Amino acid sequence: MGQLQRSDDSWEIRTMQTTMDSSQLLHPIDVMHLMHKALRTEAAHVEEAVNALEMGGSFKPFQRAFYRWAMALGYHVEVEDHYVTTWFPETLLTQAEAGPRHLMERLEDLQTYLHVELGRMIVIPRTQRQLRSKVIALGIIQDDLFEAEEACVLPVIRQHISAAQQLELIRRLLVDEEAEGPGDMLDWVAQDCTTTERQWLADLCTGHASRPRWSSLRCGSASSMRTEPMVEDSTTLKSPIDVMYPIHKALRAEAARAEEVVRALDIGGSFQPFAQVFQRWATALEYHAVMEDGYMTAPLDRLSARTNEAEHRHLTELLADLQIYVREAGGPAAVTARTRRHALGKVVVLRVAQDDHLEEEEERVLPVIRQQISETQQFDMAQRLLLDREAQDAGWLLAWLTPHVTATERQWLAALVGHAASGLPMDSTSSGAAPSAEAPQPATVTAPEADAVAGEGRRAAAPRSCST
Numbered sequence: 364m365g366q367l368q369r370s371d372d373s374w375e376i377r378t379m380q381t382t383m384d385s386s387q388l389l390h391p392i393d394v395m396h397l398m399h400k401a402l403r404t405e406a407a408h409v410e411e412a413v414n415a416l417e418m419g420g421s422f423k424p425f426q427r428a429f430y431r432w433a434m435a436l437g438y439h440v441e442v443e444d445h446y447v448t449t450w451f452p453e454t455l456l457t458q459a460e461a462g463p464r465h466l467m468e469r470l471e472d473l474q475t476y477l478h479v480e481l482g483r484m485i486v487i488p489r490t491q492r493q494l495r496s497k498v499i500a501l502g503i504i505q506d507d508l509f510e511a512e513e514a515c516v517l518p519v520i521r522q523h524i525s526a527a528q529q530l531e532l533i534r535r536l537l538v539d540e541e542a543e544g545p546g547d548m549l550d551w552v553a554q555d556c557t558t559t560e561r562q563w564l565a566d567l568c569t570g571h572a573s574r575p576r577w578s579s580l581r582c583g584s585a586s587s588m589r590t591e592p593m594v595e596d597s598t599t600l601k602s603p604i605d606v607m608y609p610i611h612k613a614l615r616a617e618a619a620r621a622e623e624v625v626r627a628l629d630i631g632g633s634f635q636p637f638a639q640v641f642q643r644w645a646t647a648l649e650y651h652a653v654m655e656d657g658y659m660t661a662p663l664d665r666l667s668a669r670t671n672e673a674e675h676r677h678l679t680e681l682l683a684d685l686q687i688y689v690r691e692a693g694g695p696a697a698v699t700a701r702t703r704r705h706a707l708g709k710v711v712v713l714r715v716a717q718d719d720h721l722e723e724e725e726e727r728v729l730p731v732i733r734q735q736i737s738e739t740q741q742f743d744m745a746q747r748l749l750l751d752r753e754a755q756d757a758g759w760l761l762a763w764l765t766p767h768v769t770a771t772e773r774q775w776l777a778a779l780v781g782h783a784a785s786g787l788p789m790d791s792t793s794s795g796a797a798p799s800a801e802a803p804q805p806a807t808v809t810a811p812e813a814d815a816v817a818g819e820g821r822r823a824a825a826p827r828s829c830s831t
């Protein structure tokens with residue numbers, strides 16, 4: 364095999380017996396696999412860093428991890444792109460060329476976002492979510508690019524580019540001569556390598572590889588990951604409309620679960636395990652949104668109510684998009700690294716949009732309901748949100764909620780449903796005007812002014828079942 368040796372200012376190939384056992388590492392260009400591995404690991408570290416951000420703290424710990432990834436990725440893509448376009452001008456690699464440009468644009472977007480938007484801000488759940496979504500999206504673009512390159516570009520380089528030219532590219536990729544420590548890149552690639560791979564790298568760069576500076580390159584441990592969503596405190600349960608908190612908590616948990624399941628899908632398997640989780644999440648989310656549009660925001664003549672309805676429509680679109688993707692990618696062996704990555708991207712986008720919406724609703728809509736809507740009407744809304752009158756099993760939502768709620772919340776929900784069903788007053792958590800002794804009439808919120816504002820914001824019947 365071709366072996367790289369550095370002698371003063373030139374790199375030359377010498378033949379020697381190989382010590383590697385990996386079938387991938389045969390040509391100098393195969394170092395690319397190791398670099399891609401290091402960059403994928405770096406992306407995973409950045410995701411850990413965003414998960415580990417402390418609420419109320421600064422974005423600094425994240426920025427450190429991010430800039431290390433961004434610098435390595437930016438340098439890698441730029442150098443490689445330069446060589447590939449020089450070697451293959453006007454070839455069929457146009458698709459591969461669009462990839463690097465797209466990636467660099469997204470990388471710059473994220474850098475600008477960090478600098479301009481988050482520079483002086485403290486961490487709040489919403490910005491953490493948004494940032495996490497951007498990091499995952501960039502990781503997906505990176506992995507798509509690497510995968511396409513490994514499948515389409517590296518074989519062409521192996522065939523048509525001499526080992527000496529391959530080595531020149533590798534040297535440029537591994538040794539950034541303009542950087543403070545030109546050997547840093549090599550150390551950085553080596554840290555994620557197996558013993559065999561490290562040996563191969565060292566052989567390839569004999570005379571150049573320095574001892575890796577492990578300590579300076581390591582970053583946050585996996586144990587610092589925090590993927591649990593923020594949960595509401597059950598002490599907020601005072602008005603009937605506060606039924607929203609346990610429901611929102613369950614929806615957040617469903618989204619987190621969907622993300623977990625899609626990440627754990629086996630390559631070569633089917634999307635079935637995810638489809639089941641997705642259907643449960645989608646059904647609950649759609650039902651919730653339809654009931655809110657029809658019975659909660661319809662009577663409110665306020666901009667925040669219309670915004671809330673518009674957000675529901677956006678969530679419906681994202682649900683449909685994900686559902687179509689999974690259905691089209693369907694089949695017994697549909698899960699590839701690529702389809703899993705793209706499904707994950709869509710799940711994260713939906714999760715962030717949902718969680719942003721739930722937060723927004725809690726902050727902007729619920730206070731208005733508490734202030735402007737009578738407790739009797741609130742009971743009716745709560746009943747609509749908890750009991751599906753049109754379903755054979757009207758209590759399916761309560762069953763769905765059960766694993767997500769605390770004992771206190773469960774009691775409170777039982778009292779709320781009991782009240783709604785019997786017309787009896789709730790326990791002490793409901794204060795103020797005592798509800799009527801009669802059971803609340805259905806659709807009590809369709810007050811005269813409701814008709815005037817319902818408008819196009821209401822959907823007649825959104826799909827309740829999202830089978831895949």
Ligand SMILES: [Fe+2]
Binds near residue numbers: 611
């Ligand atoms: Fe809600």
Ligand SMILES: [Fe+2]
Binds near residue numbers: 651652655720721724
């Ligand atoms: Fe909502």
